[in-house]
Amino acid sequence: MTAGAARVPGEDPGTAGTDPATGTEPEWKRVHPVSPLVRGWIALAALAYFVGRDQVESWFSGGGMDLPAGRALFWTVLALGIALVVIAGAFFLSWWFTRYQLTHDHIRVRSGVVVRRQRQARLDRVQAIDIVQPLLARIFGLAELRFEVADAGESAVRLAFLRLPDAQQLRARILNDASGADEKQSDGGSGAGDDATVPGEQQVLALSASRVIASVLLSGTTVFLMLAVAAVIVLTALTGEAASIAAMVPIIFGFGSAYWGLFSSGFNFRASVSREGIRIRSGLLDTRAQTVPPGRIQALAVRQPPLWRITGWYSISVNVAGYGAGSDGESSARTRLLPAGTSEEVLRMLALVVPDPGTEDPVGVFTAGMNGTGPAAGFTVSPRRARWLSPLSRRRNGYLVTETALLSRHGFLWRSLQVVPHSRTQSLALEQGPVARRLRLADLVLHSTPGPVSPRVVEIDADTARQLLHEQAQRARTARRRDLPEQWLRGTGPSLAKSAPAATNPAPAAPPPGSANPPPGSANPPPGSANPPPGSANPPPGSANPPPGSANPPPTPVKPPPVSKEEPPHEHR
Amino acid sequence: MPSEAIDPSAVQWQRVSPKYLRLRLLSWGIETVITLVVTGLPLVLRLTGIWPGYPAWLAWGLPIFFAVTLLWRGLLLPRQVRAIGYAERNEDLLLRRGIFFQRTLVVPYGRMQYVDVAVGPLERAFGLCTLKLHTAAPGTNAGIAGLPTDEGARLREHLSARGEAQLAGL
Numbered sequence: 001m002t003a004g005a006a007r008v009p010g011e012d013p014g015t016a017g018t019d020p021a022t023g024t025e026p027e028w029k030r031v032h033p034v035s036p037l038v039r040g041w042i043a044l045a046a047l048a049y050f051v052g053r054d055q056v057e058s059w060f061s062g063g064g065m066d067l068p069a070g071r072a073l074f075w076t077v078l079a080l081g082i083a084l085v086v087i088a089g090a091f092f093l094s095w096w097f098t099r100y101q102l103t104h105d106h107i108r109v110r111s112g113v114v115v116r117r118q119r120q121a122r123l124d125r126v127q128a129i130d131i132v133q134p135l136l137a138r139i140f141g142l143a144e145l146r147f148e149v150a151d152a153g154e155s156a157v158r159l160a161f162l163r164l165p166d167a168q169q170l171r172a173r174i175l176n177d178a179s180g181a182d183e184k185q186s187d188g189g190s191g192a193g194d195d196a197t198v199p200g201e202q203q204v205l206a207l208s209a210s211r212v213i214a215s216v217l218l219s220g221t222t223v224f225l226m227l228a229v230a231a232v233i234v235l236t237a238l239t240g241e242a243a244s245i246a247a248m249v250p251i252i253f254g255f256g257s258a259y260w261g262l263f264s265s266g267f268n269f270r271a272s273v274s275r276e277g278i279r280i281r282s283g284l285l286d287t288r289a290q291t292v293p294p295g296r297i298q299a300l301a302v303r304q305p306p307l308w309r310i311t312g313w314y315s316i317s318v319n320v321a322g323y324g325a326g327s328d329g330e331s332s333a334r335t336r337l338l339p340a341g342t343s344e345e346v347l348r349m350l351a352l353v354v355p356d357p358g359t360e361d362p363v364g365v366f367t368a369g370m371n372g373t374g375p376a377a378g379f380t381v382s383p384r385r386a387r388w389l390s391p392l393s394r395r396r397n398g399y400l401v402t403e404t405a406l407l408s409r410h411g412f413l414w415r416s417l418q419v420v421p422h423s424r425t426q427s428l429a430l431e432q433g434p435v436a437r438r439l440r441l442a443d444l445v446l447h448s449t450p451g452p453v454s455p456r457v458v459e460i461d462a463d464t465a466r467q468l469l470h471e472q473a474q475r476a477r478t479a480r481r482r483d484l485p486e487q488w489l490r491g492t493g494p495s496l497a498k499s500a501p502a503a504t505n506p507a508p509a510a511p512p513p514g515s516a517n518p519p520p521g522s523a524n525p526p527p528g529s530a531n532p533p534p535g536s537a538n539p540p541p542g543s544a545n546p547p548p549g550s551a552n553p554p555p556t557p558v559k560p561p562p563v564s565k566e567e568p569p570h571e572h573r
Numbered sequence: 574m575p576s577e578a579i580d581p582s583a584v585q586w587q588r589v590s591p592k593y594l595r596l597r598l599l600s601w602g603i604e605t606v607i608t609l610v611v612t613g614l615p616l617v618l619r620l621t622g623i624w625p626g627y628p629a630w631l632a633w634g635l636p637i638f639f640a641v642t643l644l645w646r647g648l649l650l651p652r653q654v655r656a657i658g659y660a661e662r663n664e665d666l667l668l669r670r671g672i673f674f675q676r677t678l679v680v681p682y683g684r685m686q687y688v689d690v691a692v693g694p695l696e697r698a699f700g701l702c703t704l705k706l707h708t709a710a711p712g713t714n715a716g717i718a719g720l721p722t723d724e725g726a727r728l729r730e731h732l733s734a735r736g737e738a739q740l741a742g743l
Contacts, residue, residue, distance in 0.1 A: 127743075150709055150743050298743070321709055321743050424743075426710035429678040430579040437675070442579050447710035449743065454712065466579055473679045477664055480683055480741045 028099040028110070035161040036091035038137050043087055051080065100159055102170065104177060107147060109157055121149045121157045123178040127296050127322040128277075129171050130334070131289045133164070138287065143167040147174070148322030150449065156322065175276040175291060201274040204352065205338075205345050209267065215313055215340030216262045220305035220414070225255045265333035266340070273352055280337065290334065295483075296320055297353055298424045299448040299455050300337065302346055302370055304415040313340040314370060316349055319451030335452050343370060354419060358403025365400060369409045369417035379409065382459045385439050389459055399444075399457040399468070404479070406446065406472065408457045418455040420446050422472075422479035430469050432462065444468055579677050580669060586658030592699045593719025594654045600695060601650060605643045612636045659717050664739070666706065666732065668715055680715050683739035684708045688732050690725050704728055709743050 037044075098111040108120040130146040137143060142161035149157065162170065228251050236245060267284035277293035298319040308314070316337040323335050338349050350357075350366055359365050361377070368377030373395040375381055381398035382390070390397060393412035400407045406425075409417045425446055432442040442465040444457040457468070580586075616632040618624040652672050660667040668678040689705040696702060702725035706715040720728065 296743075325711075423741075426684050426708045427678060427680040427713045427715065429676050432579050432675045434673045445712065447708065447712035449709050450711055462579055466581060469677070469679060470581055473665060473681065477681060477683070480681075483741060 026101055026103055028101045030095065030099055031159060032140075032142055032161050032163055033095060034140050034142065036095045038134070038140060038142060038161055040087070040091055041136060047080075047083060047087070102173065107157060107174065109159065119157055121147055123174055124180070125149055126174065126178050126293075128290060128292045128320050129175065130291075131164075131167050131171060133283075133287045135285045137161050145170060148320070150321035171291065172276070175293065179276060179293065201272050201279065203270060203272040204348060205271050205341070207266070207269040207339065207341070211340060212263060212266045212269065214311070215308070215315075216259055216266070218305075218307040218311065218313075219262060220307075221255060221258050221262070223306060225251070228255075261329035261333075262339075265329060266336070269339050271338070271349065271352075278337075278352055282333070282339070288334070292318075292320055294355070297421075299418060299420045299446075299451065299453040300350075300353060301419075301453040301455075302350075302366075302417040304370070306413045308340070312342055314338070314343065314346045315340055316346060316353075317452045318353070319448050319453045321449040323451060325450035325452070332452065343367065346370065350419075354405060354421070356404050358405060365402065365407065366417070369400070369407050369419075371415065372409075379407075380460065380464065382441070383461050386441055386459045388439060389435065389441070394459075397458050397460070399460065401468075401471075401475070406455075406457075408446075408455055410456075410458050418453055420448065420455045422475045423483045424448070425472065425476040425479075428469055428472055428476075430465055437462075442466070444472070446472075579675060581667065581677070584660045584662075584667060586660055586667075586669065589654065589657050589659075589717065589719035590701060590721045590724075592721075593701055594651055596695055596699045596701060596719065597650050597654060598647070601643075601647050605640075605647070608639050608643060609636060612639050654719070657717070657719070661728075661731070666715075668717065678713070678715055680706050680708065680713060681739075682732065682735040683741040685732060685736040685740075688729050688736070690729050692722070701725075706732065 093113045094111070097113050097116070098109070100110070101108045105123050106120050107123060107126075108118060110116065110118045127148045127150055130144075130148070132144045132146060133142070134144070137160075140161075141164055143164045144158060144160040145162060145167045146159075147157040159167070159170075229248070232245065232247055232251070235247075236242065264284040264286075266282060268287075269282040270280070272279045272281075274291070277291045277296070279289060279291050281287065281289045298321060300316060300318040302314050302316050304314045317332075317335050318337050320335065324331055337353065338346065341349065347363060347366060351362075357365065364377050368379060372379065373381075375398075377400070379398040379400045381396070382394050384394075386397070387394045390412075393410060396412055396415065397410045399409070404423075405419050405421045407417060407419050409415075426449070427447045429445045429447070430442050431445055436442060436459065440462045441459045442462040443459065444465050446455040446457075448455055457465070460468070613636040615624065615627050616636060619627045619629070619632045649672065653670075656670055656672050656675075658667075658669045664683075665679050665681045668676075668680070670676055686707050686709060689707065690702050691705070692702045700722050701719050702722050703716060703718045704720055704725050705717075706713065708715075717728075
């Protein structure tokens with residue numbers, strides 16, 4: 001997706017509005033001028049640190065009067081001045097060359113001074129939109145807008161930074177265009193103030209600070225901390241030396257940061273539902289507001305670490321293509337749909353995420369999935385001979401198939417329930433190790449997009465598993481057929497569907513990675529033909545659906561939907 | 574090819590080229606030689622008296638350990654290669670592999686994002702190639718190694734055509 005790498009930088013500025021096809025395109029806009037500062041403040045801080053430290057030290061040691069004199073002072077100031085000018089110039093250039101454009105079905109971002117880069121994403125392939133506010137950006141009232149596309153979370157399209165109301169407005173517009181809703185009926189969802197009561201958005205639940213703190217203290221981290229402390233104590237008692245106490249220091253630091261990460265990301269958690277999707281806000285210092293459209297959730301897991309059994313709490317995490325599987329705190333916070341909720345709150349969230357559970361008795365089924373054992377509510381559990389492999393969790397390990405989803409539950413101490421909608425199954429596998437073969441057991445693995453959930457039905461009877469594989473492949477197939485379209489609100493509005501398939505789709509048709517390009521005349525049509533090749537490496541441009549509505553009449557200055565601007569949106573508290 | 578316990582019934586497995594076994598044996602041989610030379614070096618040094626301080630149990634134990642493991646792996650190779658199978662069905666592609674740890678994989682054509690064919694230098698010498706299917710899930714991990722080149726090309730075209738006809742969204 002690099003457009004014209006290493007173009008001469010000088011030819012570009014000033015041509016903001018008159019790019020390739022002059023006049024036919026919406027204008028290219030720039031991000032907020034302060035943004036390089038917000039992003040690059042660390043460089044300035046480092047500079048200030050190195051200069052300031054010497055000064056401060058010399059004040060303390062030498063009484064404050066040994067500033068370099070004469071020429072030395074001149075050169076120092078000059079060097080500092082040059083450094084500042086260079087940094088400021090770099091900031092300015094990077095800001096100057098970063099521009100974005102929103103057309104009816106694409107968002108494009110250009111950046112780079114020497115190596116120019118253009119990245120674009122098709123709106124109907126946007127998986128989720130986040131508005132992220134790091135602390136410094138919050139002070140300036142700025143926000144970063146991130147569009148996730150399905151590529152394992154490696155390259156979101158980012159706009160950093162915009163003014164918060166602009167970011168919200170843009171999000172509303174993008175979701176509106178992406179959902180395929182008619183613009184005229186879109187006034188409900190285009191939210192202004194992000195914080196409180198946005199029209200068309202209903203708060204579903206909010207977690208109190210005490211709940212978050214308690215859930216962090218009772219989390220699985222605490223179990224590991226107790227184990228670590230016990231190990232150190234035992235070691236100290238055995239060796240009789242206090243030296244192993246020193247091992248506590250890194251342990252405490254490690255767990256402290258883990259606790260902090262859980263707490264600050266879960267703080268002030270609120271979930272609400274709008275017609276564009278589920279909206280989740282959280283964060284203490286850095287805040288984020290995520291919007292996940294319906295049907296973008298590939299799999300979800302309800303989990304309960306052992307200590308939460310006391311309070312009866314559960315967490316929900318989800319796989320959304322594009323959020324990726326990073327193990328750091330940030331990505332785990334992004335994939336958390338509920339940090340800690342009672343079973344009633346879990347059911348409320350599940351009702352949003354799995355609107356059609358495909359069963360008569362959803363409450364009974366999900367409750368049995370979360371903390372039931374045995375064949376209650378229709379679960380098929382491991383046969384008795386599986387006790388050799390998992391004596392405790394045998395009666396928990398099991399699965400249940402509803403009309404719309406496969407539920408798999410396992411774990412005795414660390415309980416979890418995984419839900420995979422049939423239409424979201426990517427591929428399936430049966431796995432069997434040597435011991436399991438002796439016991440005639442097998443695992444069914446459902447492959448999902450990268451994320452914290454790796455759905456798996458463990459240790460079921462081999463024949464059952466084989467049959468399940470077969471049926472599940474069938475079910476996934478039929479479910480896929482009647483799946484929602486990419487533009488999920490399309491069916492509702494009077495269509496703006498223009499039938500012509502994409503003459504204007506500039507599909508950047510990345511060639512499949514890997515050496516062997518198909519010979520000419522192969523199944524992959526050349527770029528620029530009507531259908532972008534399904535074999536393209538990037539899912540967004542590579543859909544087989546002809547992009548609907550892309551036959552724009554040429555001058556399409558997409559009008560922003562009416563936004564109510566009565567109140568300046570306040571920050572996330 | 575015998576059908577194993579977890580394989581779907583009534584599937585005619587296609588086998589990979591018999592040349593693939595030779596390829597695997599060749600690369601196994603190269604690996605064995607290199608490993609034994611590296612791990613046996615201290616033993617030689619010790620026996621020739623250049624490095625007498627090296628512990629004897631390590632000098633003998635290390636190469637013997639590696640020799641045994643490698644020999645075991647070499648003995649498994651023919652069966653491992655024989656255990657690889659694939660079958661094209663109407664709606665999906667079936668893959669299987671493994672003797673001890675078996676896996677049977679179903680990849681629906683509609684889920685394939687792209688198909689990849691790779692040929693390494695050794696494979697080129699044997700006229701083989703490796704075909705990989707990619708879905709949006711990294712866990713899919715569906716590769717067929719040791720296909721004859723023309724069969725690989727045919728399969729790639731076939732799969733891409735099938736995938737294109739049935740491609741679903743994510």
